[in-house]
Amino acid sequence: xxxxxxxWEVIGTVPDPEVPVISVVELGIVRxxxxxxxxxxxxxxxxxxxxxPAMYEIEKDIRTALTEAGASSVTVRTVLSPxxxxxxxxxxxxEKLRAYGIAPPGRAEQGGLITLTRARQPVxxxxxxxxxTELKSEFGSTACKAIxxxxxxxxxxxxxxxx
Amino acid sequence: xxxxxAGHDDEPGIAAGEAAAxxxxxxxxxxxxxxxxxxxxxxxxxxxxxxxxxxxxxxTGHGPILEEDIATANMALDLIGQAASMLKLAGExxxxxxxxxxxxxxxxAVQFRNCLLVEQPNGDFAQTMARQFLxxxxxVLLLDELSRASHAGIAAVAAKSLKEAKxxxxxxxxxxxxxxxxxxxxHARMQRAIGALWRFTGELFVADEVEAAAAAKGAAVDLxxxxxxxxxxxxxxxxxxxxxxxxDTAMQRGGxxxxxxxxxxxxxxxxxxxxxxxxxxxx
Ligand SMILES: [Zn+2]
Numbered sequence: 001x002x003x004x005x006x007x008w009e010v011i012g013t014v015p016d017p018e019v020p021v022i023s024v025v026e027l028g029i030v031r032x033x034x035x036x037x038x039x040x041x042x043x044x045x046x047x048x049x050x051x052x053p054a055m056y057e058i059e060k061d062i063r064t065a066l067t068e069a070g071a072s073s074v075t076v077r078t079v080l081s082p083x084x085x086x087x088x089x090x091x092x093x094x095e096k097l098r099a100y101g102i103a104p105p106g107r108a109e110q111g112g113l114i115t116l117t118r119a120r121q122p123v124x125x126x127x128x129x130x131x132x133t134e135l136k137s138e139f140g141s142t143a144c145k146a147i148x149x150x151x152x153x154x155x156x157x158x159x160x161x162x163x
Numbered sequence: 164x165x166x167x168x169a170g171h172d173d174e175p176g177i178a179a180g181e182a183a184a185x186x187x188x189x190x191x192x193x194x195x196x197x198x199x200x201x202x203x204x205x206x207x208x209x210x211x212x213x214x215x216x217x218x219x220x221x222x223t224g225h226g227p228i229l230e231e232d233i234a235t236a237n238m239a240l241d242l243i244g245q246a247a248s249m250l251k252l253a254g255e256x257x258x259x260x261x262x263x264x265x266x267x268x269x270x271x272a273v274q275f276r277n278c279l280l281v282e283q284p285n286g287d288f289a290q291t292m293a294r295q296f297l298x299x300x301x302x303v304l305l306l307d308e309l310s311r312a313s314h315a316g317i318a319a320v321a322a323k324s325l326k327e328a329k330x331x332x333x334x335x336x337x338x339x340x341x342x343x344x345x346x347x348x349x350h351a352r353m354q355r356a357i358g359a360l361w362r363f364t365g366e367l368f369v370a371d372e373v374e375a376a377a378a379a380k381g382a383a384v385d386l387x388x389x390x391x392x393x394x395x396x397x398x399x400x401x402x403x404x405x406x407x408x409x410x411d412t413a414m415q416r417g418g419x420x421x422x423x424x425x426x427x428x429x430x431x432x433x434x435x436x437x438x439x440x441x442x443x444x445x446x
Contacts, residue, residue: 047244047323049240049241049244049327050241050244050245050247050248050323050324050327051216051239051240051241051242051243051244051245051247052240052244053240079319080248080319080320080322080323081315081318081319081322081323082322083319083322083323083326084323085326109329136230137230137233137234138234138330138333138334139230139233139234139236139237139238139330139334140233140237141233143237143240143241147230161330163326163327
């Protein structure tokens with residue numbers, strides 16, 4: 001019989017399809033898991049980006065993992081509030097990102113509006129640790145990443161954008 | 164907004180007298196306001212993002228440089244995702260069994276409520292980014308207001324979309340700066356783009372009874388406040404980009420009541436043909 005802590009564990013083995021070194025739980029998009037007396041599981045998730053095409057994949061993977069672990073049924077509900085923030089990615093997951101070659105996100109900007117002329121903090125190169133890096137594009141291979149290049153080791157790298 | 168008759172004869176969908184109407188509501192808007200104003204508000208929000216998202220998606224594989232190909236595709240994805248959330252909520256509130264796909268693919272141009280600005284063609288890259296900047300500045304300010312709406316569903320979708328819109332605004336404003344304060348050629352092109360699109364910006368701030376009725380139902384927006392902040396933001400970027408703010412105040416409108424420029428019909432023909440040719444198909 002599946003328990004709620006066991007269901008969390010099972011979902012914790014489902015990797016983010018776009019950044020497979022971290023799980024969907026570490027990504028912070030699993031907001032709630034509840035198992036009832038009959039073993040039916042209700043999962044609440046929140047999208048990373050509004051148009052993230054991986055959300056369908058993630059929902060399917062969560063269903064498959066829970067069904068294989070003995071869930072009698074699985075319902076996945078998507079909520080928009082509170083809006084997902086990269087601040088929910090914990091220190092361990094950030095270290096996994098860095099080891100994988102993706103600079104972890106800085107602190108997300110709070111509040112409604114932005115300064116268009118803000119000076120950018122340089123992002124630390126995940127390969128060599130240099131701060132001598134340059135932003136190439138705020139939009140990268142997936143919605144959640146920006147592209148940088150390191151002047152010290154000459155490697156391009158992705159940054160997980162703060163959101 | 165000082166509006167005088169626009170009378171551009173290349174835009175047959177827009178009557179010359181209409182721009183002079185000032186705050187007088189147009190017929191379509193009055194008809195629509197008889198329904199749920201929150202549904203109408205969500206159509207405006209969702210259709211703006213769906214149409215602009217589709218426009219940007221036309222550049223996928225055709226961007227001027229690889230980074231911009233990727234950037235415009237990412238922004239298109241965000242906007243279409245936001246539109247899906249907004250139209251889904253609109254369909255639920257409407258209660259006629261229409262989901263976001265039915266609303267995107269099975270409405271005709273006269274039923275679309277997007278502003279005229281977003282349906283304008285991509286043109287050159289300056290025009291694409293000028294259109295994006297003028298819209299993003301409006302979008303960020305509007306979503307910021309709506310993220311504090313007392314209607315929980317609207318506040319949630321606005322707060323979610325706002326985070327993404329800020330990235331878009333940063334990107335588009337930097338291109339306005341770079342091209343405006345760039346070479347003679349890039350400056351001239353950006354100035355031309357701002358000039359060509361300016362007449363579609365007045366519509367963004369025209370309050371009608373949909374806004375008033377939506378405010379009473381928990382989604383208040385102070386469009387004149389949004390306009391004042393938009394003016395400040397746009398003036399600041401244009402000045403730093405060494406660009407002139409157009410002085411021509413002739414404004415065109417009609418999108419919010421379903422009276423569009425000819426461009427929307429062509430866009431919808433492309434966007435809707437697969438869904439309409441194969442209803443219910445999955446792939
Ligand atoms: Zn390096």
